[in-house]
Amino acid sequence: xxxxxxxxxxxxxxxxxxxxxxxxxxxxxxxxxxxxxxxxxxxxxxxxxxxxxxxxxxxxxxxxxxxxxxxxxxxxxxxxxxxxxxxxxxxxxxxxxxxxxxxxxxxxxxxxxxxxxxxxxxxxxxxxxxxxxxxxxxxx
Amino acid sequence: xxxxxxxxxxxxxxxxxxxxxxxxxxxxxxxxxxxxxxxxxxxxxxxxxxxxxxxxxxxxxxxxxxxxxxxxxxxxxxxxxxxxxxxxxxxxxxxxxxxxxxxxxxxxxxxxxxxxxxxxxxxxxxxxxxxxxxxxxxxxxxxxxxxxxxxxxxxxxxxxxxxxxxxxxxxxxxxxxxxxxxxxxxxxxxxxxxxxxxxxxxxxxxxxxxxxxxxxxxxxxxxxxxxxxxxxxxxxxxxxxxxxxxxxxxxxxxxxxxxxxxxxxxxxxxxxxxxxxxxxxxxxxxxxxxxxxxxxxxxxxxxxxxxxxxxxxxxxxxxxxxxxxxxxxxxxxxxxxxxxxxxxxxxx
Ligand SMILES: [Zn+2]
Numbered sequence: 506x507x508x509x510x511x512x513x514x515x516x517x518x519x520x521x522x523x524x525x526x527x528x529x530x531x532x533x534x535x536x537x538x539x540x541x542x543x544x545x546x547x548x549x550x551x552x553x554x555x556x557x558x559x560x561x562x563x564x565x566x567x568x569x570x571x572x573x574x575x576x577x578x579x580x581x582x583x584x585x586x587x588x589x590x591x592x593x594x595x596x597x598x599x600x601x602x603x604x605x606x607x608x609x610x611x612x613x614x615x616x617x618x619x620x621x622x623x624x625x626x627x628x629x630x631x632x633x634x635x636x637x638x639x640x641x642x643x644x645x
Numbered sequence: 646x647x648x649x650x651x652x653x654x655x656x657x658x659x660x661x662x663x664x665x666x667x668x669x670x671x672x673x674x675x676x677x678x679x680x681x682x683x684x685x686x687x688x689x690x691x692x693x694x695x696x697x698x699x700x701x702x703x704x705x706x707x708x709x710x711x712x713x714x715x716x717x718x719x720x721x722x723x724x725x726x727x728x729x730x731x732x733x734x735x736x737x738x739x740x741x742x743x744x745x746x747x748x749x750x751x752x753x754x755x756x757x758x759x760x761x762x763x764x765x766x767x768x769x770x771x772x773x774x775x776x777x778x779x780x781x782x783x784x785x786x787x788x789x790x791x792x793x794x795x796x797x798x799x800x801x802x803x804x805x806x807x808x809x810x811x812x813x814x815x816x817x818x819x820x821x822x823x824x825x826x827x828x829x830x831x832x833x834x835x836x837x838x839x840x841x842x843x844x845x846x847x848x849x850x851x852x853x854x855x856x857x858x859x860x861x862x863x864x865x866x867x868x869x870x871x872x873x874x875x876x877x878x879x880x881x882x883x884x885x886x887x888x889x890x891x892x893x894x895x896x897x898x899x900x901x902x903x904x905x906x907x908x909x910x911x912x913x914x915x916x917x918x919x920x921x922x923x924x925x926x927x928x929x930x931x932x933x934x935x936x937x938x939x940x941x942x943x944x945x946x947x948x949x950x951x952x953x954x955x956x957x958x959x960x961x962x963x964x965x966x967x968x969x970x971x972x973x974x975x976x977x978x979x980x981x982x983x984x985x986x987x988x989x990x991x992x993x
Contacts, residue, residue, distance in 0.1 A: 511882075521888075527825065538927060540874045547723070547724045547725040547776075547831060548725045548776055548805075548831050548897065549663075549724065549725050550724065551830075551831065551897070552896070584829075584833060585829050585830050585832070585833045585834045586831055586833030586834070587725075587775050587776070587831075587832055589773075590725075590808070590832060590833055590834065591833060594833070626773065627966065
């Protein structure tokens with residue numbers, strides 16, 4: 506198996522996505538890899554993208570600090586698109602991720618909806634491994 | 646002659662504060678009224694797409710789930726996309742409207758159709774709603790036409806890439822998908838290297854444009870990059886994903902088109918139709934109501950041989966270089982695709 510150099514984590518600021526980030530930091534510490542937090546910018550969010558990016562940066566800083574993971578190995582990647590497509594592209598340049606980590610539910614995702622779920626869509630379409638971190642890991 | 650679809654009550658598909666709202670259809674209808682068409686305006690019967698028509702482009706499981714989601718009261722499908730209790734019914738009328746409009750064009754063997762529907766459709770994937778779209782309206786009509794042996798050109802001049810339409814027809818040799826769109830922008834797909842699947846190599850054509858691009862650049866993109874491919878393909882029908890969010894006043898993007906530019910694009914689309922009665926436009930985006938009204942009127946007027954043009958065409962923006970590069974990248978991608986041993990690639 507090829508070494509995990511870069512782990513991409515879906516990150517929308519929701520509790521589930523924070524749980525996924527924490528899991529990715531733990532994993533990255535063990536296998537000595539970088540972590541890229543990937544945020545997808547939708548049609549509506551674009552209007553306040555600067556504000557959103559600033560908030561996300563702050564959250565990333567806080568999560569990194571709390572976990573004790575090396576700040577220098579964490580990046581925030583903000584890209585246009587829906588979360589699923591943006592994460593599917595994480596395997597390509599410039600990120601070249603080897604693994605995708607997501608929370609079980611993204612922000613605004615409806616609990617009853619299976620086909621709309623980013624994690625299931627990723628599992629179906631991704632050509633690199635996908636880890637879905639269960640909701641129980643979310644603790645705010 | 647202009648054919649429009651019969652009015653569907655779409656007021657049940659709305660979410661307070663959301664830009665994809667019923668007022669958009671009101672603005673479009675005001676634009677049509679500005680043309681004073683009189684008896685040249687024909688209304689096609691209201692029609693709800695059947696399951697068989699929808700499953701040509703959508704997975705049955707997705708349709709069931711969307712139906713159930715709405716039945717249970719609806720909600721947010723993702724950060725951008727909502728559905729209400731009434732959306733399932735409204736979306737099926739939106740998906741059927743094109744079929745009805747095409748039937749009317751065929752009966753009369755004349756005219757141009759404008760399918761005034763919402764929710765829009767070009768982001769909707771086979772198995773997923775996204776980007777304000779639930780069902781892929783233009784794809785439902787295109788798939789019906791190809792099932793009858795037609796060859797369909799889809800021109801998508803909405804400011805966003807029509808990722809849903811592209812992926813639905815990715816491997817279909819009877820559909821040529823041509824899109825101009827701002828780059829980078831949602832949904833993030835639509836590079837010139839996306840050229841279609843093995844059975845439809847070269848039948849996806851993407852021309853991304855930089856923020857600030859004006860109408861002359863879009864015209865150049867169609868003229869230089871798309872026209873030769875369209876002529877070689879030889880469509881028997883032309884469908885247009887007519888979004889008007891590339892207008893300079895639209896809040897969703899940064900292209901600088903005017904209503905006069907849409908008139909020019911309308912003229913070009915008209916020129917690609919093999920004969921009268923073989924061209925239908927579908928409303929996609931367009932969120933500034935005044936820009937929408939003026940742009941719809943200008944587009945339809947030019948197609949019908951009129952002169953209504955509230956703003957002159959724009960020029961001088963960036964993007965010429967990007968169009969040139971897109972052509973080069975596409976040629977490279979086509980060459981590389983040819984070098985892949987086909988039988989090896991077909992092994993499943
Ligand atoms: Zn659009």
